[in-house]
Amino acid sequence: MAPFILSFTQISRPGPFAEKQPQSMMFPPPCFTVGMVFFGCNSAFFLLQTRQVEFLPKSYILVSSDHMTFSQSSSGSSKCSLANFRRAWTCTGLSRGTHLALQDLSPWQRSLGSLSAEGSSVEVDNLEEFVLRPAPRGVTVKCRISRDKKGMDRGLYPTYFMHLEREDGKKVFLLAGRKRKKSKTSNYLISVDATDLSREGESFIGKLRSNLMGTKFTVYDNGTNPSKTPGALLEETNTRQELAAICYETNVLGFKGPRKMTVVIPGMNMNFERVPVRPACEQESLLSKWQNHSLENLIELHNKAPVWNDDTQSYVLNFHGRVTQASVKNFQIVHDNDPDYIVMQFGRVAEDIFTLDFNYPMCALQAFSIGLSSFDSKLACE
Structure with a gap:
């Protein structure tokens, strides 16, 4: 029961x-x-x-969920410390390019709430390039995720769509994803064409794959799997990149509650471009590097923990009006040393509608994949 x-x-x-x-x-x-x-x-x-x-x-x-409460206060309550922001990213062993890119942003520009007026500056010219390109510095990219469970098998294998929310109220399609049916582990195909979600399709842009427990996920682009291609025939430029690793902390008690998650993404170079991570073996993967505490040129992020409020005797978390319904899927991703800079946030606004906002240095494909991982069943985490 x-x-x-x-x-x-x-x-x-x-x-x-x-x-x-x-x-x-x-x-x-x-x-x-x-x-x-x-x-x-x-x-x-x-x-x-x-x-x-x-x-x-x-x-x-x-909005409350499992003893968590989500505040809808004004954007003025979000304050960032430039000193903390710089320290947050230097401690990860990133390249100087990452430091310079992030230091260019003033505290008020980096506030999630104060960036809403700049959302109109986000333009989608080439869709494939846009979803792989880091968010513009100083701009929050606001998106919406819709879940389609209609059809014979979509209750078990729903399709997810990501749209960019423009300031004029219009929406621009970015990505679609669906869980593969015949796979030993959870495996989501992601496409830039809502009508073509096949692995062989020209619009295939990446995938999200989990371990057997459903607690660890890896995000790939559409490159070649090195384990399935002989070394002599494999060119480095065609080897797939790992764009993110997502780890959910197991809950041995078995009670549902706020999830704890870690996100590892590649760092940035001097030109504010992503440092390619192309593992030739399992030991070079993002998950292995994170588990071995080898974070050179990697960024380690965590979901933001709610803060205890003595006045209300409750835990609070501020989503700046972008989340309106309770869900254990609601979360914000930050760096431990600068929790006021929201790299990404995700939350429910209706039964099958979720908002997803992300900032530099994350890209749309990374953010969408992290959101998809939160939908996947994690028996060991709940």
Whole structure:
């Protein structure tokens, strides 16, 4: 029997609490009775805990998930320290080009909330080049992911579409991805053509592959697998690149909750271009380098941990109005030494609609693949 959460709603009038409410949300949310689930062998036991709280102003949107709360405060609350930002990237052993690229950005430019006005500067001329190119420095690329589960087998193998959100309200198609049916591990094909999701198609741009446990993922471009091609016939330029590695921390307790994840991506050179990572063997892969703590010219990122708020007695995380529904899939990706610079954020806004925003040095294919990994079932993490 699958466990579920039972909740009731109770409403009260606005009071002094609403007027003094800081810019953060709370869990349990106002006017909610929260059901806490305890798992047994064959059934779920419930403990109902009632907490009545006054209403918040209408400008606040309450989003909670597994004892996490996501704030919808104004962009002015996001502050970045340039000193912390520089230190964050130098500690990874990156090339000087990466340092210079990131130091060019002033603190206010690097705030996720303050970049919305610059979204119109993102133009898609050549789609294949755009999805592989790092986001423009100083601009947040705002996108939307839609999940299509219609059809005979799309309940198990849905198709995902990524669109760029323009300032004029129009959307531009970027990528599509779907899980392969006959594969021992989770394997997603990614294409720049929504109607062609085949491995042999001309629009095939990359893939996402997981391990058996579904806890570690690798993102590849459309190059050749070196293990399937004789060395004498394989040219280095045709060898596939690894664009990212995603690692989800296992949860030995088996309870659902906020996931912990690590993302490793290649660093940047003096021309602000990605340093190619073309492993000829497993020992040269991003996952192996990360596990061996060999991070030269690599960037190690983590999902941002929620912060405890004494006033609301809750954990809070600010999505700047881009996330409106609770989900364990909601996350922000940052560097540990500069958690105010959001490299990527992902969250639910409807049953099958998610927002995905990313910043330099991430590209669309990397961001889309990281988002796809969050949809995949991870029994060891939940």
